[in-house]
Amino acid sequence: MAGQDSATGAPNGVDRVSFLLARHGGITSARIRDALAEIGYSPRQGSTLMTLAETGKMSQQALGETMGIDPSVLVGILNDLEGGELVERRRDPADRRRHIVAITAKGERALADVRTVLAGVDRALFADLEAGELAQLRRLLAKVRTKPDDPACTE
Amino acid sequence: MAGQDSATGAPNGVDRVSFLLARHGGITSARIRDALAEIGYSPRQGSTLMTLAETGKMSQQALGETMGIDPSVLVGILNDLEGGELVERRRDPADRRRHIVAITAKGERALADVRTVLAGVDRALFADLEAGELAQLRRLLAKVRTKPDDPACTE
């Protein structure tokens, strides 16, 4: 009577898995946003620092492509980060149109703060999960098909 | 070197679980939105139909509270749904200020379409998960602490 498929017993209403995932994802985003805001960063800024630290210095367009955001919005993010001396824009000697973006030492320290804060978010969100369950959750989430977004699959 | 905690081996960068959850949640929301849009509904309209079918007829304010949306936006949603004769607003005889919102027979049929479409989204998203894994994912997601959002926990 309350959204259960009478045959399979699987929820097919507001408790459907995709709904759960969407809702929890939204709440998680909000938590991340709030947590980062408390130390003065936006989610994009945090992502940028992490991406730069993990993938290494790269051109602005490559960075935008990696993060999946428009080049024109990346400009603003980098302006803010560079204003705080957390990243550095250098012209590529090989192609002087390009800006090579690199994280600075100060940016690395900021990144440590970001990671600390994010760890707190994880701790709060997943407090009721054992380590094994958390690893399991990560494994299952990684198996969710989120790639075939761009191609015309829906058609 | 790429976002792994050297001690625990747990990701603490862009591959952190909360980030995974946030990203996948966003993508899932987009998928749901697109899928519902193809049959002419918004996510809110779909949620409204499901909530009404699962919880039964209720006052507008109770509905808004259940769905976690502002009363003033619920008005527009219900206007659209009522325009399509999918829901019905009746005045509560006991309190003629109240609007009792109920799903109609036509709304039930629309709801069936909505559920079909959403099942398709689930199938596409979770194609690589076995039934057991999907159930496991649902179980783990349900254990994520998303309630302590409202109270002043962050302070």
Next chain:
DNA sequence: GCAGATGGTTTGTATCGATCAACGATTGAT
């Protein structure tokens, strides 16, 4: 009957995100 509170509605505003067009600087090909 009156004052205040409540349910629903309307309106306006602020914000955010995504998207697009156009521009200056620079490169590469011809």
Next chain:
DNA sequence: ATCAATCGTTGATCGATACAAACCATCTGC
């Protein structure tokens, strides 16, 4: 030397969302 393409940048626009204020109809307590 010239032309087309590329990179970063600026600016405008659009849609969705959240939020608050004011309004009318109605209920409740006195």
